[in-house]
Amino acid sequence: MKLDFSNLKTLFINCTLKDSSKNSHTEGLMTLSMNIMRAEKVSVEYIRLVDYTIPFGLQPDMTEDGAEKDDWPLIFKKINDADILVVGTPIWLGEKSSVATLLIERLYGMSAKTNDKGQYIYYGKTGGCIITGNEDGIKHVAMSTLYALQHLGYTIPPQADAGWIGEAGPGPSYLDEESGAKNNEFTNRNTTFMTYNLLHTASMLKDKGGFPAYGNSRKEWGDGTRWNFENPEYR
Amino acid sequence: MKLDFSNLKTLFINCTLKDSSKNSHTEGLMTLSMNIMRAEKVSVEYIRLVDYTIPFGLQPDMTEDGAEKDDWPLIFKKINDADILVVGTPIWLGEKSSVATLLIERLYGMSAKTNDKGQYIYYGKTGGCIITGNEDGIKHVAMSTLYALQHLGYTIPPQADAGWIGEAGPGPSYLDEESGAKNNEFTNRNTTFMTYNLLHTASMLKDKGGFPAYGNSRKEWGDGTRWNFENPEYR
Amino acid sequence: MKLDFSNLKTLFINCTLKDSSKNSHTEGLMTLSMNIMRAEKVSVEYIRLVDYTIPFGLQPDMTEDGAEKDDWPLIFKKINDADILVVGTPIWLGEKSSVATLLIERLYGMSAKTNDKGQYIYYGKTGGCIITGNEDGIKHVAMSTLYALQHLGYTIPPQADAGWIGEAGPGPSYLDEESGAKNNEFTNRNTTFMTYNLLHTASMLKDKGGFPAYGNSRKEWGDGTRWNFENPEYR
Amino acid sequence: MKLDFSNLKTLFINCTLKDSSKNSHTEGLMTLSMNIMRAEKVSVEYIRLVDYTIPFGLQPDMTEDGAEKDDWPLIFKKINDADILVVGTPIWLGEKSSVATLLIERLYGMSAKTNDKGQYIYYGKTGGCIITGNEDGIKHVAMSTLYALQHLGYTIPPQADAGWIGEAGPGPSYLDEESGAKNNEFTNRNTTFMTYNLLHTASMLKDKGGFPAYGNSRKEWGDGTRWNFENPEYR
Numbered sequence: 001m002k003l004d005f006s007n008l009k010t011l012f013i014n015c016t017l018k019d020s021s022k023n024s025h026t027e028g029l030m031t032l033s034m035n036i037m038r039a040e041k042v043s044v045e046y047i048r049l050v051d052y053t054i055p056f057g058l059q060p061d062m063t064e065d066g067a068e069k070d071d072w073p074l075i076f077k078k079i080n081d082a083d084i085l086v087v088g089t090p091i092w093l094g095e096k097s098s099v100a101t102l103l104i105e106r107l108y109g110m111s112a113k114t115n116d117k118g119q120y121i122y123y124g125k126t127g128g129c130i131i132t133g134n135e136d137g138i139k140h141v142a143m144s145t146l147y148a149l150q151h152l153g154y155t156i157p158p159q160a161d162a163g164w165i166g167e168a169g170p171g172p173s174y175l176d177e178e179s180g181a182k183n184n185e186f187t188n189r190n191t192t193f194m195t196y197n198l199l200h201t202a203s204m205l206k207d208k209g210g211f212p213a214y215g216n217s218r219k220e221w222g223d224g225t226r227w228n229f230e231n232p233e234y235r
Numbered sequence: 236m237k238l239d240f241s242n243l244k245t246l247f248i249n250c251t252l253k254d255s256s257k258n259s260h261t262e263g264l265m266t267l268s269m270n271i272m273r274a275e276k277v278s279v280e281y282i283r284l285v286d287y288t289i290p291f292g293l294q295p296d297m298t299e300d301g302a303e304k305d306d307w308p309l310i311f312k313k314i315n316d317a318d319i320l321v322v323g324t325p326i327w328l329g330e331k332s333s334v335a336t337l338l339i340e341r342l343y344g345m346s347a348k349t350n351d352k353g354q355y356i357y358y359g360k361t362g363g364c365i366i367t368g369n370e371d372g373i374k375h376v377a378m379s380t381l382y383a384l385q386h387l388g389y390t391i392p393p394q395a396d397a398g399w400i401g402e403a404g405p406g407p408s409y410l411d412e413e414s415g416a417k418n419n420e421f422t423n424r425n426t427t428f429m430t431y432n433l434l435h436t437a438s439m440l441k442d443k444g445g446f447p448a449y450g451n452s453r454k455e456w457g458d459g460t461r462w463n464f465e466n467p468e469y470r
Numbered sequence: 471m472k473l474d475f476s477n478l479k480t481l482f483i484n485c486t487l488k489d490s491s492k493n494s495h496t497e498g499l500m501t502l503s504m505n506i507m508r509a510e511k512v513s514v515e516y517i518r519l520v521d522y523t524i525p526f527g528l529q530p531d532m533t534e535d536g537a538e539k540d541d542w543p544l545i546f547k548k549i550n551d552a553d554i555l556v557v558g559t560p561i562w563l564g565e566k567s568s569v570a571t572l573l574i575e576r577l578y579g580m581s582a583k584t585n586d587k588g589q590y591i592y593y594g595k596t597g598g599c600i601i602t603g604n605e606d607g608i609k610h611v612a613m614s615t616l617y618a619l620q621h622l623g624y625t626i627p628p629q630a631d632a633g634w635i636g637e638a639g640p641g642p643s644y645l646d647e648e649s650g651a652k653n654n655e656f657t658n659r660n661t662t663f664m665t666y667n668l669l670h671t672a673s674m675l676k677d678k679g680g681f682p683a684y685g686n687s688r689k690e691w692g693d694g695t696r697w698n699f700e701n702p703e704y705r
Numbered sequence: 706m707k708l709d710f711s712n713l714k715t716l717f718i719n720c721t722l723k724d725s726s727k728n729s730h731t732e733g734l735m736t737l738s739m740n741i742m743r744a745e746k747v748s749v750e751y752i753r754l755v756d757y758t759i760p761f762g763l764q765p766d767m768t769e770d771g772a773e774k775d776d777w778p779l780i781f782k783k784i785n786d787a788d789i790l791v792v793g794t795p796i797w798l799g800e801k802s803s804v805a806t807l808l809i810e811r812l813y814g815m816s817a818k819t820n821d822k823g824q825y826i827y828y829g830k831t832g833g834c835i836i837t838g839n840e841d842g843i844k845h846v847a848m849s850t851l852y853a854l855q856h857l858g859y860t861i862p863p864q865a866d867a868g869w870i871g872e873a874g875p876g877p878s879y880l881d882e883e884s885g886a887k888n889n890e891f892t893n894r895n896t897t898f899m900t901y902n903l904l905h906t907a908s909m910l911k912d913k914g915g916f917p918a919y920g921n922s923r924k925e926w927g928d929g930t931r932w933n934f935e936n937p938e939y940r
Binding site: 039 | 238267270271274275355357358374377378379381382385386387388389390391392393394395396417418423424426427428430431432434435436438439443446447449450451456461462463464465466
């Protein structure tokens with residue numbers, strides 16, 4: 001069977017604190033994943049969130065809440081158009097960046113929306129994350145990021161987290177030559193497996209026309225449908 | 236399309252600290268999910284891990300490392316035979332139980348194993364979690380539990396975490412009548428959606444003969460296969 | 471012994487996503503703690519961080535890194551002048567707010583600074599946190615917040631986290647009358663204990679002239695002092 | 706001023722999964738801290754928790770709940786006699802060990818106890834942690850461990866977490882010569898600072914006769930004392 005991923009779209013959002021005028025180590029590692037996807041004919045878009053004006057808040061459009069400008073509706077359109085979302089983030093004090101936290105808050109702010117099957121809006125999409133730091137925290141940051149994505153409706157493939165950190169303590173970062181990070185076999189393997197697992201999962205969901213709707217429609221639950229849920233209390 | 240989940244097997248492991256001679260609130264909530272699965276003709280097995288002798292350690296069989304007895308090989312067989320694993324756990328001080336932590340360590344201890352496609356042993360399986368406490372911590376416990384499962388090879392469906400907690404502070408637990416927990420609409424909905432999402436995901440993977448292997452075989456990577464991974468460093 | 475806390479200064483920073491034109495539930499709970507402090511003659515200052523312009527980034531003053539405006543130097547001065555810092559934050563998807571994450575990144579950005587004993591700049595100060603949400607996550611958010619503060623040099627008193635959440639699922643928030651949150655005995659007790667424990671700790675440190683410096687001076691370590699540290703390796 | 710720490714007692718509990726017949730990397734790093742304390746004339750006791758029989762459960766003595774044997778009362782006596790508790794733990798899948806989780810559950814199980822001032826039993830004590838792994842997670846594990854200790858009543862000094870991990874991916878562990886871990890300047894400095902900060906904090910509390918009791922007595926709160934807490938609701 002020849003695998004064809006050319007009908008898939010992936011959005012990579014880099015949540016570095018630095019705008020595009022500066023070097024991003026996280027972008028360095030994200031590039032490996034993007035290159036694989038491009039070689040597999042996937043449509044790839046990449047943005048840095050800080051290049052946009054994204055106010056704090058939980059409204060779908062914060063200009064309706066007093067903000068002067070809000071690029072979120074534009075970003076959300078990209079997210080909604082993509083089959084796969086890969087969140088990239090640096091680690092600061094063991095946590096994902098404030099920009100990544102802001103991204104997740106804004107994603108969450110859309111959660112009243114449903115798709116045409118009545119499911120939460122992110123159902124049918126696939127999510128992963130790429131993390132870099134110079135000392136510690138890939139797994140913790142991945143826990144938080146992947147949790148949020150699945151809670152919002154994304155499907156999470158096996159090993160959907162890839163990252164690089166150095167030995168305990170401050171030190172060179174991913175792109176710094178002396179880190180030797182590009183030769184880290186573990187990071188390269190995880191990045192590769194993550195990338196292909198995102199593609200396989202998105203492909204399965206695409207073939208199914210999204211995530212199957214029986215038993216998980218927010219709208220139908222609201223209308224009283226319970227499928228085979230039965231509360232012992234009610235018997 | 237009539238959905239048929241009767242070819243699926245699910246293992247529910249309750250990581251309560253209490254053996255089967257005692258009441259488990261977590262079991263109370265797990266039962267809702269098990270009942271849906273049984274009504275959908277899924278084969279369901281349920282165990283409490285503390286009913287077994289599971290030594291601390293990372294070896295596949297700790298009797299080879301000095302333990303007098305180890306029931307883990309028996310538990311692992313059940314896990315390996317099941318398409319779906321649902322980890323149930325209470326919350327203590329905001330964390331999953333020590334028994335759940337032990338379960339994940341023992342799962343991790345098998346990670347040198349691969350399946351017949353050369354993938355990590357848990358590839359092709361689907362995971363979720365059910366959490367109860369009387370005050371706080373569903374999301375944090377779910378982060379840790381679902382992270383571990385996906386990192387080991389499980390696929391995580393949308394909204395694969397369900398749980399119940401009461402208001403801040405000590406108070407009645409899930410099965411205590413005065414908690415009113417069984418009428419918590421949010422918990423019931425999440426439990427229902429989680430259950431169906433586990434079934435849909437497992438069904439898709441079953442139809443595919445497991446998780447597709449291209450680009451994620453541990454064995455092939457070890458043999459030097461890199462698919463479309465290309466390290467800018469090597470160019 | 472009559473306790474006198476009148477020589478202490480506390481800064482409360484509310485990391486709500488909403489500026490001062492809007493209601494903040496977190497402010498509601500923070501007020502209980504501020505009232506106790508004022509009754510104890512402590513000097514109290516309260517700010518909402520979003521009322522200020524705080525760019526993303528790790529530089530002490532981001533205008534030197536291209537930002538148009540940066541109020542951080544002003545905020546840092548307040549932090550530096552205070553004996554106690556109380557971070558207030560709402561919970562979104564189980565995590566502290568993006569604004570709280572930003573605050574911690576900016577605090578971290580000052581960590582090259584040392585005090586006149588050569589210790590990290592936050593040594594001698596005392597930290598705590600106040601957290602509100604409508605469903606889940608006080609402990610997780612407190613873990614992250616208190617960890618960061620202690621890692622930066624703050625001393626953390628016993629039970630330095632207080633919070634309120636409702637039962638699992640969406641629902642009324644702290645200030646909503648139907649939440650009954652103000653009568654939550656557990657929240658009131660924790661808020662009271664936290665407040666007094668911050669005062670006792672800050673008072674002890676004030677009496678000592680800051681955190682004692684032997685064995686923890688960044689400057690002396692840099693100069694080669696090792697006190698009684700001896701690495702078995704070097705023997 | 707000559708500092709004298711000779712009236713202090715420290716208990717180091719190593720939560721490795723391996724009993725004393727085996728090598729523990731975590732013990733390797735804990736030894737550096739113990740050596741400093743011994744050089745400072747502190748009374749030091751060290752145990753590995755897995756050398757004892759500690760059943761799962763939340764009762765102060767699990768033999769009253771059906772367990773055949775429970776060494777916890779013995780361990781608790783050691784904890785109660787010590788001014789300082791240092792929890793050592795390895796990292797597995799980014800989390801503290803199941804043994805460390807068990808320790809915290811058992812500590813929590815004593816939280817109904819109060820001291821002679823009516824405070825929670827751990828008030829007046831000082832806590833820290835030492836963490837080793839070969840790839841990732843010091844900060845996350847420290848968050849969880851230090852949070853639990855402070856929530857139970859321990860005071861947490863500045864920089865009370867020390868640890869060592871290697872670069873991302875599997876690799877040599879702390880004691881393995883090829884790790885070079887003993888020469889990690891950052892780990893050595895953090896271990897030194899943590900050790901002295903524990904001593905200073907414990908010394909201050911010892912001089913005060915424990916943690917000052919005004920405003921934090923569980924017993925007095927239960928009897929209706931509210932100090933300067935005043936609920937706006939009640940006005």
